[in-house]
Amino acid sequence: METIVPVSTNEEDTATAPAPVSATELRDAMGHFLTGVTIVTTRGIDQPYGLTVNSFNSVSLDPPLVLWSLDLGHDRADLFRKAGGFTVNVMGADSACDELIRLFSKSDADRFSGANWLSGVSGQPVLADAIASLECRLWAEYPGGDHVIFIGEVLNISTRDGRPAAYFKGQLSAFSS
Ligand SMILES: Cc1cc2nc3c(=O)[nH]c(=O)nc-3n(C[C@H](O)[C@H](O)[C@H](O)COP(=O)(O)O)c2cc1C
Numbered sequence: 001m002e003t004i005v006p007v008s009t010n011e012e013d014t015a016t017a018p019a020p021v022s023a024t025e026l027r028d029a030m031g032h033f034l035t036g037v038t039i040v041t042t043r044g045i046d047q048p049y050g051l052t053v054n055s056f057n058s059v060s061l062d063p064p065l066v067l068w069s070l071d072l073g074h075d076r077a078d079l080f081r082k083a084g085g086f087t088v089n090v091m092g093a094d095s096a097c098d099e100l101i102r103l104f105s106k107s108d109a110d111r112f113s114g115a116n117w118l119s120g121v122s123g124q125p126v127l128a129d130a131i132a133s134l135e136c137r138l139w140a141e142y143p144g145g146d147h148v149i150f151i152g153e154v155l156n157i158s159t160r161d162g163r164p165a166a167y168f169k170g171q172l173s174a175f176s177s
Pocket residue numbers: 037050051052053054055056068069070071072074076104105106107108167
């Protein structure tokens with residue numbers, strides 16, 4: 001596990017620092033940053049779990065690492081830790097994916113009974129409708145304020161053709177190439 005080096009704050013800098021940025025301001029600003037949409041799934045403890053996620057990104061090619069962050073308010077971090085991994089399912093712009101993106105962001109929804117899925121080679125759930133699925137072993141986790149940052153080592157990849165879903169200013173749309 002790598003060491004986390006906190007960035008030290010210089011008193012002179014903090015004396016002239018602007019007022020703290022609010023959660024609403026940050027959310028609005030981040031809304032201008034177009035992302036894809038994924039559903040991160042895990043086999044969990046006794047049943048599969050998954051949620052819609054747009055904090056996904058690549059980290060390293062060698063070793064092959066990706067990251068995403070989980071809101072600690074969901075109280076789901078232990079599911080991922082105990083399962084030892086997850087699958088990042090990159091969602092397409094078609095209606096089946098659109099329905100899954102909404103289903104996997106809705107609280108109390110019976111998410112997996114509405115999804116076409118199978119157990120991947122790593123034992124983590126893979127969504128059949130995804131345009132790419134990256135099965136990962138949990139490689140590290142880092143604190144990230146009110147989120148935890150999970151880093152996965154990619155063990156297996158499957159892809160299929162399709163246009164990706166896009167998320168911009170709180171709206172789902174399709175990225176057209
Ligand atoms: C487009 C989109 C992106 C999201 N990205 C994230 C994310 O990166 N991390 C996260 O913790 N929640 C994210 N969420 C919220 C979760 O999907 C949602 O809160 C979660 O499904 C709640 O699950 P629970 O009812 O099991 O707690 C996102 C939601 C949407 C619609």
